[in-house]
Amino acid sequence: MRVTVNLYATFRSGRFEQELRDFPLGTMLREVVAAVGIAESEIGMSLVNGCHAPMERALRDGDSIYLFPLLGGG
Amino acid sequence: MDKIVRVNMSDLTTRMEAVPSEWAGLGGRALTSAIVAAEVIPTCHPLGENNKLVFAPGLLSGTTAANSGRFSAGAKSPLTGTIKESNAGGTAAQMFARLGIKALIIEGLPRGDSWYGLRVNKDGVSIAEETELIGKGNFAVVEALEARLGKKCGVLTIGPAGEMRMLSANISVKDSDSKLRSHGRGGLGAVMGSKRIKFIAIDDSGAAGITLADPEKFKAAARTFARALIEHPATGEGLPTFGTAEMVNIVNAAGGLPTRNFTYGRFEKHENISGETLRDTIIARGGSPKHGCQPGCIIQCSQVYNDKDGKYVTSGFEYETIEMLGANACIGDLDVIARADHLMDDIGVDSIETAVAIGVAMEAGVLPFGDGEGVLRLLREEIGAGTPLGRILGSGAGNVGRAYGVTRVPVVKNQAIPAYDPRSIKGIGITYATSTMGADHTSGYAVGTNLMGVGGGIVDPLKKEGQVELSRHLQIITVMLDSVGLCLFIGFPAADIPTCVPALIDMLNARFGLELTPEWIGGLGVTTLKTERAFNIAAGFTNKDDRLPEFFREPVAPHNAVWDFSGEEIDEFWNF
């Protein structure tokens, strides 16, 4: 399956802003986070298709993933 | 000895008073609201002689406590008709505190057409007629006063919008770089204009300064407090790196980014206006990505933004302004938004109210969505010049909607809803609905918990569960922040770092020789909120005013979220 991974703020340094990535069907969000080289403890907000998702979320083809470090407010 | 300074503009007299015991333990918002509630007739006309304009520094302002220099301004708001407190950075709070001025109360209205300037110094306050600076923009006022009184003088000023008593007029405060911060919300600049005061200049030379009851204890607590601010990822890293515009991508991803006058929850050109892009642009042009709105700020969420040629355009370039003009008015161009920000500061209008009003005007067909040059023209030639169209736009989003027959008008109690769609981030919707100030994200910033789990875990932004309790808790805590003189962002470490609140209480105790416990926070919050609400009820407001506009019942993409709280559910907020 193919998912879109979006990275923000400091997660972009040395990585990317947005990439399409292939994973086996049923891959968990946790495995995607590991695959892009981010420690789970650094994650401030993880969204799948715009909704909060736990690391155990089993992903589906076409999902959009958004990963943010701990940030603040406006 | 701390004192209250009173200015009567009806007979042009001033006097100094001892601080009544019931106000002695108050500062900032708790104090301005207590004074307005005690002395202003709730049904009075906000621009008439019975309204009073009150300024007060926070309880810790003037000390070395980090981020403690916010200044509160209070009155009955001409925009909302409610009680109002609006706070800002700048240097005024610290100067007032060093001068021992607990509050400045301005009452009455002068007869005749003259304008005045006030001067506050160690001897009190004096009133002088002013001619030279009338009609001038805020930057020119600061420059002229520095030439008259010296570079170090503090300044509170209104622009042409305040002179014209526009309902979106703000009061600007000089910061340490001779630039401006604003008491933005609620039209307090119009109240100052109604009293025909163009500026208040502050000179703190020879001031007695602050005496700490226990300097050693204070020093230790201040250090612990500062450490908590640096330790928290939001205040230690996120805000100093990306500024508040970091929220653009966060809120866009979550589907709550108001776009095209609240028609959509995502903006396709969000990267053009994101905190990441802002930071890269600032660095490439030799601006400053970090900047404090007040001396003693160790977070520095503000920044200095230059144009392509490296020339200064604006500072204090906030998420709200960037979002409301960038996505909600579809301009999508930081350079144009920065120029608009500078113009709004100079004319002296609230950049939130004005940006939202422009979105409504675009929906009305006054100009097309995305017309950045058109917005600059409206600011310069209509609002700044006070043409009939400019006066409509300067009367705020609600009045633009009324004048043009628009139904999609994002206001509560006639104050514009800022840059978070309450359908997709429901906690902030409860704050918009129930705040005693009209729609105001800063009075209970539920976004932090809804999106990023500040304070012990995420409260799902798309569900109703827990939002009323969350907003209530935050609104109570925020009263404390607004009263101690701390900026809103101290709410993050206060919620997450266990040493933060005890250090804060220790600082207060060491400053005043008190024995407060953390329970004091809840008491202050509850009392102040109830005082403010009682004022609003006496002014004619009911629970029916604690509602969001009808159009929020329409679904918004990408989640097709709707505002689905019943009136009874919202009214639960006040059950404390």
Ligand code: SF4
């Ligand atoms: S963090 Fe931002 S709002 Fe708070 S005091 Fe510093 S510059 Fe001002």
